[in-house]
Amino acid sequence: xxxxxxxxxxxxxTTVLMVIGLYGMLGKRNLMKKLIGMNIFQSAIILFFIAGxxxxxxxxxxxxxxxxxxxxxxxxxxxLPHVLMLTAIVVSVAITGVALAFLIAMYKRHGSLxxxxxxxxxx
Amino acid sequence: xxxxxxxxxxxxxxxxxxxxxxxFALYVIAHGHFSPGGGFQGGAILAASGLLxxxxxxxxxxxxxTHSRMRWLGAAGLLIFAGTGIVPLFFGSAYLDxxxxxxxxxxxxxxRATGILIVEIGIAMAVLGILLTIFDHLSGWDx
Amino acid sequence: MRRLPxxxxxxxxxxxxxxxxxxxxxxGDVQAPANQxxxxxxxxxxxxxxxxxxxxxxxxxxxxxxxxxxxTVVIFAAGMASLLILTRGGHR
Numbered sequence: 001x002x003x004x005x006x007x008x009x010x011x012x013x014t015t016v017l018m019v020i021g022l023y024g025m026l027g028k029r030n031l032m033k034k035l036i037g038m039n040i041f042q043s044a045i046i047l048f049f050i051a052g053x054x055x056x057x058x059x060x061x062x063x064x065x066x067x068x069x070x071x072x073x074x075x076x077x078x079x080l081p082h083v084l085m086l087t088a089i090v091v092s093v094a095i096t097g098v099a100l101a102f103l104i105a106m107y108k109r110h111g112s113l114x115x116x117x118x119x120x121x122x123x
Numbered sequence: 124x125x126x127x128x129x130x131x132x133x134x135x136x137x138x139x140x141x142x143x144x145x146x147f148a149l150y151v152i153a154h155g156h157f158s159p160g161g162g163f164q165g166g167a168i169l170a171a172s173g174l175l176x177x178x179x180x181x182x183x184x185x186x187x188x189t190h191s192r193m194r195w196l197g198a199a200g201l202l203i204f205a206g207t208g209i210v211p212l213f214f215g216s217a218y219l220d221x222x223x224x225x226x227x228x229x230x231x232x233x234x235r236a237t238g239i240l241i242v243e244i245g246i247a248m249a250v251l252g253i254l255l256t257i258f259d260h261l262s263g264w265d266x
Numbered sequence: 267m268r269r270l271p272x273x274x275x276x277x278x279x280x281x282x283x284x285x286x287x288x289x290x291x292x293x294g295d296v297q298a299p300a301n302q303x304x305x306x307x308x309x310x311x312x313x314x315x316x317x318x319x320x321x322x323x324x325x326x327x328x329x330x331x332x333x334x335x336x337x338t339v340v341i342f343a344a345g346m347a348s349l350l351i352l353t354r355g356g357h358r
Contacts, residue, residue, distance in 0.1 A: 073301075233317055260353070
């Protein structure tokens with residue numbers, strides 16, 4: 001039972017973060033809060049992948065020692081999720097920048113970031 | 124509009140820290156083969172140093188990381204990356220196959236490591252330029 | 267009571283994720299499928315094929331160069347998009 005918990009708790013914690021982010025995106029009426037919720041969701045996905053790359057007793061994926069020693073696969077963490085999440089972090093920064101630009105443009109036009117106010121203003 | 128923040132402590136600390144931040148960023152880019160680091164991380168640290176100067180010292184102090192240069196720097200970084208991919212096409216290799224780069228005295232694995240270094244520099248330039256461009260437009264610095 | 271549908275969606279989402287996470291391999295499992303095929307190849311051959319001890323750098327820039335190129339294009343496009351959105355003037 002406790003072993004099960006130890007094997008799963010990182011995934012459960014990322015699930016909690018994902019639900020918090022989804023609540024920010026669905027339950028809030030302020031567009032800035034929706035953006036913050038989206039960022040939390042992205043962070044949760046990144047943490048999920050990084051948690052999946054862990055190996056028991058392994059170290060960071062940087063080869064130590066000389067050229068010609070035999071390399072033990074189990075001694076290094078899985079490098080592939082690290083690569084994918086490195087690009088995902090930068091893409092999330094770019095997405096956040098574009099979203100903030102949209103928010104500033106909308107605020108200049110409608111004078112508010114509250115969804116009901118903007119919808120009422122558009123009609 | 125973000126203007127300079129008038130405080131002796133902030134000004135002095137920024138002037139003291141920014142050169143070290145930039146040197147560390149260049150180290151992170153250049154040493155990305157052997158330690159945690161690379162183009163994205165180094166470019167982000169360089170952009171952080173630029174942001175520190177912008178929000179603490181103000182516009183007149185920004186010497187090289189000016190607003191109008193940053194978008195060209197981003198484009199140049201992307202061109203370095205794509206150009207490094209295209210050059211091997213003329214020497215009989217596939218796109219982005221760095222072992223076909225025409226660099227003398229290098230071959231095989233060493234040539235691929237050199238290609239990785241060139242590409243990382245391009246990525247760092249692109250990240251630095253684009254992050255500062257986004258910040259300048261969001262904060263209204265371009266006006 | 268506009269929050270009730272949202273809470274229902276969140277509960278369903280969390281239940282689905284926790285149910286699906288029950289079938290994932292254990293955290294830290296060396297024999298997990300994600301740690302087997304291409305990942306093991308990268309760990310064993312990155313050093314001799316690209317002379318880069320940092321496997322992440324080697325995979326990022328060499329083995330998966332297309333991915334990184336497309337991603338650099340994405341951030342460039344994002345910068346240009348924010349520039350175009352917020353630049354005043356132009357047609358109205």
